[in-house]
Amino acid sequence: MILAPGATIGILGSGQLGRMLAMAALKLGLRCHIYAPEPEAPAYDAASARTVASFDDEAALARFAESVDVITYEFENVPIACVEFLARLRPVRPDARALAVSQDRLAEKTFLRGLGLATAPFRPVDAAAALGPALAEIGRLAVLKTRRLGYDGKGQAMIREGSDLEALHRKLGGGPMIVEGFVAFDCEASVIAARSLEGAMVAFDLCENEHDRHILARTHVPARVAPEIETAAKTLAAKALEALDYVGVLAIELFVARDGAGAERLVVNEIAPRVHNSGHWTIEGAQTSQFEQHIRAIAGWPLGATARRGRVEMVNLIGEQADEWRDILAQPEQSLHLYGKLEARPGRKMGHVTRVFPEGPRNV
């Protein structure tokens, strides 16, 4: 199924990623129909149609599917049953398998290890009693995480010497969890890559990410890593894309750590089957944005060039940081993006700011 201009893309989810996907679709002469349970949300304003309904409302889902040509999602916690239901009516890209792998930290880590990729050591924790033996194997400095529904540091807790394991397990809800050995990393990075319907693959340059209280604060590109590490990141992204027979943009979060000899090595943290906050710099900073790249891929169109336009820095506006919008607008070298959220709650991503710096004649 290859879309023609004028076709409609259905997007599950109504946040800022959906908003920016819909804007990229508009640039290419396509329409979007947003499906989400929220009555007010950032993506609706950029779409030509909306369905406000829950992800298990099969009648609403069926009507939605009939009104669109292809379906995608802008967050990875869409219920698998919803995507499986829709996939019987219209192509869903990326498909349910990519979603399933990324929704469950155990499935994700198992998938990554199956590809021969390095991850933190991990053990499943089905009950609190399993935690002690797991820690005995992977070491006491570790992170306990719920298998599902974690994001921006939610659903996880650090385990140190002397931590009350039962209390931590209870605090995270007592459900299925995973415990991961703590990775002492030099920096965090991410690679945003795409695969077309025909199987072509491209990756944007490696992004270096700084987090503040588990929320992405700042991304800069190029990442300050050895060239072979950048190449390795793109290679492992291609491996994951191929293994999932993936169509669309995939983000892979990485730790840049050191091996025994002190050389840099990559440890995969997690994958997101969607456009990603650490790829926002591509709007101004790359020949094709991650949003347009995703739209091209799921439309069955050729992927765009990922050439970078300079050295790029992206800073998130979290909560009341967005109150500085007027000062930011007055800085000539800054490009302001606001997501249309009217209430600036703490920890809420309200917008971002991008700066592109010249990098010298060879990298223009």
Next chain:
Amino acid sequence: MILAPGATIGILGSGQLGRMLAMAALKLGLRCHIYAPEPEAPAYDAASARTVASFDDEAALARFAESVDVITYEFENVPIACVEFLARLRPVRPDARALAVSQDRLAEKTFLRGLGLATAPFRPVDAAAALGPALAEIGRLAVLKTRRLGYDGKGQAMIREGSDLEALHRKLGGGPMIVEGFVAFDCEASVIAARSLEGAMVAFDLCENEHDRHILARTHVPARVAPEIETAAKTLAAKALEALDYVGVLAIELFVARDGAGAERLVVNEIAPRVHNSGHWTIEGAQTSQFEQHIRAIAGWPLGATARRGRVEMVNLIGEQADEWRDILAQPEQSLHLYGKLEARPGRKMGHVTRVFPEGPRNV
């Protein structure tokens, strides 16, 4: 009246310029409400609200005004009465005077001459009988134009030796006209400039334009003119913006001609009180796009930087040229824009393509 993020901009007109204005508003966390008589049109898909009604429907206009915070327009043939009606309810930027001056070729030329700017020699032609005496004064190689509603070469006719003047006058509808001496130009150019609510002014670099059958075919920047001509263009734009106490983006179409000594000189052809086709290159090619610049200005916000990102070329996709969309997408250095028009009629602007080339270290 300064807008806050989340505010709503009302746009009169529903074409591709409105669509791209609405996309720029989305980037900045603003909403758009489109008002136009067409039931289907490019701008609606990018807006959070639409009113489909005629420009003389005062009840619909009043409801529209009440639902928005500021009003602008994306084409210059909005009836003055409509804008005057709306201006009693909400700020309209740019205001009715800018619209009036640009709607009537006689008022426009008179305004430009009043600023001391060079235009083609011109005479009003109220009836066919006035044409002969006017030509005796300005010369026989001339262009007869309707005073109103001309665009893309519509409403004008070339007068040569031996032309049947009465027949030409009749063919253009017999209404109020203007006859202009033909300007033998080296090239056509345009300057896109903006003025903020506080009176700050900036201009994008001069664009050089090539037309095909009176429709813009190709724009490239920088224009191949002497540096003092580029400066003169920006200076005359500032003069016009000041004189009109203008708020928003203004486009001025220019001829680059030769004076008696063979030096380049500028002759103003016409002004458009809006974003302009020859400014589409700014989306990829400048720090701030003309669309964001207009939104910033009418929102009462600081203007953005106009720094150019390289040598830029923009090619319009007219009619069935847009059928080449897939080949264009496959060219990595080309950025494709489609306007969501489903029917490719001859002469219809369906989209455009931009390419940015490196220009060397000084102009990064």
